[in-house]
Amino acid sequence: MTDSTTTTAPAPAPAPDIRKGLTGVVVDTTAISKVNPDTNSLLYRGYPVQELAAAKRFEEVAYLLWHGELPDAAQLAAFRAGERAGRALQPNVRTAIDLLPTTAHPMDVVRTAVSVFGASDPTADDSSPEANLAKAKALFAALPAMVAYDQRRRRGQVVVPPRDDLGYSANFLYMTFGEVPDQLVVDAFDVSMILYAEHSFNASTFTARVITSTLSDLYSAVVGAIGALKGPLHGGANEAVMHLFEEIGSAENVTPWLDGALAERRKIMGFGHRVYKSGDSRVPTMKSALDTLIAHYDRPDVAALYDALATEFVARTGIHPNLDYPSGPAYHLMGFDTPTFTPLFVASRVTGWTAHIIEQAAANALIRPLSVYDGVEERHVPVVVGRPVAPERTLGGVIDAEQ
């Protein structure tokens, strides 16, 4: 029988549930896109991305991500006019790019260019939904010139001003290469822009939402997102895929190369995904665009290497290609320099990032998770005997012996 005055020891605190990498953690809702690994599908505002890629241009998809609905003819015309009006490379942005060495990574260049663009906007700190939408559209219009000019200057070529008679993708390619390629190349590029535009709470979008959650401005959030996208575990993988292709050389080398890579437990870029475990919903559409380019440029060697590596890697590991796997060789065939690939992803994903920034700001909560401290136990700085101590330095009885 227990005495009513007996106290029982408190139950030990449950072990904290640490999810490294936030794996499996649901942090918020979003109405912008739905990534469903069970059905291997991706919806933008309810529309399957494959249907958008087949029937719509990137401008229409950008409008959809921001406004929630596809534009009607008048809305699209007005949106396109605004985009065309904002295409030219701003002189101060160009000056900033010119200050950077041509050895700088293009992702560092585009990050800097966006920062200068934002710092030059007198309304930068107006985070109202209307102001943020206007900034999002201005960045969407301005980014192609930044990316195109950077590739050109590294090639020793002069800037190519935009052409008002061209759509977004044709003009992007024109500003990069000084000519408009065949329509099928423009279409393949446009498809890549649509597929890259949005993917729920991926690392760069989450970065943008974290920055927005502190009530910082849209440009700061986009600059942070660019930094997150640069890494090879995320957007930087499209560049890394091309380096792999160069390293492997040809389809015949795949088996011995893979023997070595798997023995060394190397991460093979362009494969694997945090959410999709049985294949990325976007790969078939991008692979079909790549096949068109392979036929157009008559490069069966690229098809052979692509297929050999994908087939053997999936067979040996069960890990499937992600969107960066077909995008890398597609951008290569279009003529982009390999380090420019991830800035192309930036030009597309700025639509998704900014839609999320606006969504986060509309229902904000500061994003600040917890951690479990596993450093050294509390300890104290030794007191130096015989030294006068200024009152403001005696907090906790600690004296800095260097003073």
Ligand SMILES: CC(=O)SCCNC(=O)CCNC(=O)[C@H](O)C(C)(C)COP(=O)(O)OP(=O)(O)OC[C@H]1O[C@@H](n2cnc3c(N)ncnc32)[C@H](O)[C@@H]1OP(=O)(O)O
């Ligand atoms: C547009 C995009 O951002 S898509 C992603 C682009 N990134 C890449 O292509 C980089 C290569 N891929 C990867 O590093 C990973 O697949 C990620 C980071 C994308 C997702 O990884 P996570 O969900 O964190 O899974 P994780 O990295 O723990 O992988 C699980 C297991 O599969 C292995 N694995 C996953 N992807 C790969 C890969 N590409 N190559 C080799 N092994 C891989 C891991 O080594 C790990 O094995 P282990 O359990 O024996 O340690």
Ligand SMILES: O=C([O-])CC(=O)C(=O)O
């Ligand atoms: O969703 C992710 O983690 C990465 C990705 O595919 C994307 O951002 O497009």
